[in-house]
Amino acid sequence: xxxxxxxxxxxxxxxxxxxxxxxxxxxxxxxxxxxxxxxxxxxxxxxxxxxxxxxxxxxxxxxxxxxxxxxxxxxxxxxxxxxxxxxxxxxxxxxxxxxxxxxxxxxxxxxxxxxxxxxxxxxxxxxxxxxxxxxxxxxxxxxxxxxxxxxxx
Amino acid sequence: xxxxxxxxxxxxxxxxxxxxxxxxxxxxxxxxxxxxxxxxxxxxxxxxxxxxxxxxxxxxxxxxxxxxxxxxxxxxxxxxxxxxxxxxxxxxxxxxxxxxxxxxxxxxxxxxxxxxxxxxxxxxxxxxxxxxxxxxxxxxxxxxxxxxxxxxxxxxxxxxxxxxxxxxxxxxxxxxxxxxxxxxxxxxxxxxxxxxxxxxxxxxxxxxxxxxxxxxxxxxxxxxxxxxxxxxxxxxxxxxxxxxxxxxxxxxxxxxxxxxxxxxxxxxxxxxxxxxxxxxxxxxxxxxxxxxxxxxxxxxxxxxxxxxxxxxxxxxxxxxxxxxxxxxxxxxxxxxxxxxxxxxxxxxxxxxxxxxxxxxxxxxxxxxxxxxxxxxxxxxxxxxxxxxxxxxxxxxxxxxxxxxxxxxxxxxxxxxxxxxxxxxxxxxxxxxxxxxxxxxxxxxxxxxxxxxxxxxxxxxxxxxxxxxxxxxxxxxxxxxxxxxxxxxxxxxxxxxxxxxxxxxxxxxxxxxxxxxxxxxxxxxxxxxxxxxxxxxxxxxxxxxxxxxxxxxxxxxxxxxxxxxxxxxxxxxxxxxxxxxxxxxxxxxxxxxxxxxxxxxxxxxxxxxxxxxxxxxxxxxxxxxxxxxxxxxxxxxxxxxxxxxxxxxxxxxxxxxxxxxxxxxxxxxxxxxxxxxxxxxxxxxxxxxxxxxxxxxxxxxxxxxxxxxxxxxxxxxxxxxxxxxxxxxxxx
Numbered sequence: 001x002x003x004x005x006x007x008x009x010x011x012x013x014x015x016x017x018x019x020x021x022x023x024x025x026x027x028x029x030x031x032x033x034x035x036x037x038x039x040x041x042x043x044x045x046x047x048x049x050x051x052x053x054x055x056x057x058x059x060x061x062x063x064x065x066x067x068x069x070x071x072x073x074x075x076x077x078x079x080x081x082x083x084x085x086x087x088x089x090x091x092x093x094x095x096x097x098x099x100x101x102x103x104x105x106x107x108x109x110x111x112x113x114x115x116x117x118x119x120x121x122x123x124x125x126x127x128x129x130x131x132x133x134x135x136x137x138x139x140x141x142x143x144x145x146x147x148x149x150x151x152x153x
Numbered sequence: 154x155x156x157x158x159x160x161x162x163x164x165x166x167x168x169x170x171x172x173x174x175x176x177x178x179x180x181x182x183x184x185x186x187x188x189x190x191x192x193x194x195x196x197x198x199x200x201x202x203x204x205x206x207x208x209x210x211x212x213x214x215x216x217x218x219x220x221x222x223x224x225x226x227x228x229x230x231x232x233x234x235x236x237x238x239x240x241x242x243x244x245x246x247x248x249x250x251x252x253x254x255x256x257x258x259x260x261x262x263x264x265x266x267x268x269x270x271x272x273x274x275x276x277x278x279x280x281x282x283x284x285x286x287x288x289x290x291x292x293x294x295x296x297x298x299x300x301x302x303x304x305x306x307x308x309x310x311x312x313x314x315x316x317x318x319x320x321x322x323x324x325x326x327x328x329x330x331x332x333x334x335x336x337x338x339x340x341x342x343x344x345x346x347x348x349x350x351x352x353x354x355x356x357x358x359x360x361x362x363x364x365x366x367x368x369x370x371x372x373x374x375x376x377x378x379x380x381x382x383x384x385x386x387x388x389x390x391x392x393x394x395x396x397x398x399x400x401x402x403x404x405x406x407x408x409x410x411x412x413x414x415x416x417x418x419x420x421x422x423x424x425x426x427x428x429x430x431x432x433x434x435x436x437x438x439x440x441x442x443x444x445x446x447x448x449x450x451x452x453x454x455x456x457x458x459x460x461x462x463x464x465x466x467x468x469x470x471x472x473x474x475x476x477x478x479x480x481x482x483x484x485x486x487x488x489x490x491x492x493x494x495x496x497x498x499x500x501x502x503x504x505x506x507x508x509x510x511x512x513x514x515x516x517x518x519x520x521x522x523x524x525x526x527x528x529x530x531x532x533x534x535x536x537x538x539x540x541x542x543x544x545x546x547x548x549x550x551x552x553x554x555x556x557x558x559x560x561x562x563x564x565x566x567x568x569x570x571x572x573x574x575x576x577x578x579x580x581x582x583x584x585x586x587x588x589x590x591x592x593x594x595x596x597x598x599x600x601x602x603x604x605x606x607x608x609x610x611x612x613x614x615x616x617x618x619x620x621x622x623x624x625x626x627x628x629x630x631x632x633x634x635x636x637x638x639x640x641x642x643x644x645x646x647x648x649x650x651x652x653x654x655x656x657x658x659x660x661x662x663x664x665x666x667x668x669x670x671x672x673x674x675x676x677x678x679x680x681x682x683x684x685x686x687x688x689x690x691x692x693x694x695x696x697x698x699x700x701x702x703x704x705x706x707x708x709x710x711x712x713x714x715x716x717x718x719x720x721x722x723x724x725x726x727x728x729x730x731x732x733x734x735x736x737x738x739x740x741x742x743x744x745x746x747x748x749x750x751x752x753x754x755x756x757x758x759x760x761x762x763x764x765x766x767x768x769x770x771x772x773x774x775x776x777x778x779x780x781x782x783x784x785x786x787x788x789x790x791x792x793x794x795x796x797x798x799x800x801x802x803x804x805x806x807x808x809x810x811x812x813x814x815x816x817x818x819x820x821x822x823x824x825x826x827x828x829x830x831x832x833x834x835x836x837x838x839x840x841x842x843x844x845x846x847x848x849x850x851x852x853x854x855x856x857x858x859x860x861x862x863x864x865x866x867x868x869x870x871x872x873x874x875x876x877x878x879x880x881x882x883x884x
Contacts (some may be wrong), residue, residue, distance in 0.1 A: 036380070
């Protein structure tokens with residue numbers, strides 16, 4: 001059915017089944033392919049986007065559950081935390097294959113929005129849901145600390 | 154991979170013969186093209202804008218009028234960083250500025266883009282990308298540089314030996330002339346290639362060995378990097394396949410009526426690999442497949458459990474194997490030893506579980522086919538697709554895209570997922586472009602695992618207290634048999650099964666290494682570090698036990714028996730020094746060491762653990778690596794960090810098991826790989842070297858698991874003989 005969905009600041013209309021996961025609406029209907037499919041059961045975090053600023057796994061969220069909430073994908077990520085995350089990710093060359101990294105960055109952004117100076121343990125607990133088979137975790141942790149430092153100025 | 158077989162042909166040394174050199178770097182063909190046409194896929198941000206005139210300097214280097222230098226990458230970048238490493242080699246010999254470098258994946262063409270380490274095939278694997286491209290790209294870049302200098306000399310009417318090139322600027326001090334590469338490219342592409350080349354000396358390198366930002370970081374951090382799963386074609390449909398639930402099962406019949414009622418589902422077709430459901434989107438295809446009923450014929454399937462297969466291996470291991478290495482007389486030495494130890498090791502099937510599941514986009518045209526995918530074997534896939542469609546390989550165009558990991562999975566002798574996509578596109582009459590997507594469950598259960606293996610190791614210490622006997626028998630299946638890579642099996646021995654075991658560097662007088670080939674119906678494949686992934690564990694964990702039996706310190710005893718190998722010693726000493734080997738660690742802690750050479754690169758790792766009740770934490774990993782010249786030291790460090798995490802993940806919990814022939818793991822909730830909270834602190838140290846570069850994608854993996862097991866022994870007094878470690882030390 002036709003519905004409105006707020007993505008990256010735009011109110012967009014899509015015509016999709018109610019049960020279609022937000023991930024596939026973003027990817028197939030809105031051509032925003034930054035969020036990735038990795039598991040389909042909220043186990044890997046490659047599909048992470050922000051819903052009113054909180055990190056959610058878009059692969060298990062039916063589009064009908066989004067309602068009026070604001071969806072932010074990597075393509076529309078902005079603000080101090082997102083900018084700090086992007087520049088830290090680039091400064092430290094965190095990426096390897098890169099497939100999971102947009103999800104990692106969205107989780108990191110959501111973390112820094114609520115906790116601008118997380119400890120290692122807080123990073124681990126916020127990022128535990130994001131898998132990386134290249135195992136770039138060591139740099140992810142370092143990049144989050146770096147982004148936190150940059151935000152602190 | 155490909156270390157010991159026919160495919161390990163040495164790559165050509167720098168040749169001074171002009172014709173030979175021009176052939177190697179591809180400058181001997183029809184000359185140079187200038188224009189805007191391009192066949193490859195730009196992979197880095199800031200590619201040549203439309204309309205910039207492009208001058209080609211052979212098949213690897215293009216310089217645009219906008220001053221962009223594009224390096225055509227013949228390999229797949231699946232994270233290991235070749236889209237940064239290979240441009241670094243070019244930039245160095247070209248004296249380019251790093252900011253002007255771009256990367257683009259090459260089209261599939263074995264005549265131009267052969268892997269010189271193990272071709273004839275355009276392929277990526279065996280940590281060979283930098284090693285086999287090293288001289289090829291240096292020569293291509295040096296030739297292009299020389300042509301730019303000649304063009305400037307002609308343009309400015311000055312002597313070419315008075316011209317300098319630095320950071321992308323060609324200059325002539327006396328006349329005050331200067332020009333960018335972009336200014337000179339069109340003219341330079343028209344001059345005759347040089348008759349001789351002078352390559353830089355390592356001490357003159359200004360980019361190689363420095364930290365340069367990865368060229369793929371910008372696109373991979375803003376969502377614009379295109380993976381296969383992101384490809385969209387006009388009118389494209391999405392296909393999911395119902396694969397047999399057991400390997401070797403076939404379709405007896407199927408009922409598509411419910412599937413076809415799902416909105417968006419257009420076709421349900423039987424293909425040799427199962428039943429494909431084709432729809433307008435992933436979600437429709439998935440619902441359509443969920444609604445499909447298939448009656449499978451299991452009469453020719455592998456119906457055993459992995460426990461049953463392993464029990465069979467254990468039985469097989471009692472017989473004589475094929476001799477892969479023999480020096481001295483291990484049997485006699487064991488018989489006369491003062492003390493002996495015999496241990497059996499066991500390693501599971503492992504999934505690659507790359508974050509991007511297997512996927513492929515296929516568009517069939519009139520006497521042609523376009524394929525978009527991230528493949529490690531482009532020209533192999535090209536041949537397989539051509540055969541399915543009854544066209545010529547050169548009519549199949551492969552568009553290589555970034556792969557979201559691979560770890561060997563996208564190097565498939567029978568091109569499984571590519572063949573599947575082509576078959577489906579053909580089955581719907583080429584009506585629409587097809588995107589095949591495997592769900593995570595499909596990917597996890599589709600096989601091509603790292604083979605399971607059983608190892609028996611026996612060692613003896615003689616009356617002088619030295620290890621004098623070593624006997625190792627590996628029992629496992631080969632994944633080369635029956636494929637285009639069968640030639641890698643020599644005298645019945647698949648070299649990849651015994652790599653790292655049959656060439657043990659330790660000075661042990663009597664050694665015998667055997668392979669007992671086994672067979673089963675589970676399809677297997679190379680998995681990051683291949684045979685080294687299990688042989689390094691068996692040999693380095695057992696060596697540790699032998700050192701203990703001989704009453705020696707495990708680091709010192711490795712030193713003693715590696716005395717004839719200065720490269721090994723340097724790596725071993727570096728890691729021991731950085732870790733502070735011999736320092737006291739404190740209560741409930743332990744430390745282990747391991748060293749292993751794979752693909753020409755030597756890596757040693759020290760692992761520190763802490764016991765925590767009924768479990769343990771891995772606190773820190775120290776790593777030393779000798780990979781020859783480190784082209785991009787930060788990429789080398791990244792590969793070691795990633796390799797350590799990959800090795801740790803497998804060591805802790807990863808395994809694929811079968812019950813009644815059915816794979817028990819389905820997704821990341823049951824195939825539990827490492828998460829950030831278990832990632833240890835890591836320190837990587839690179840041995841300075843002027844040797845030609847060797848690979849770094851795989852060699853960080855093998856030493857991790859044995860170093861961890863040795864650390865657990867140090868902490869707990871218990872040894873690990875079976876992976877994954879799981880909770881076996883406490884159960």
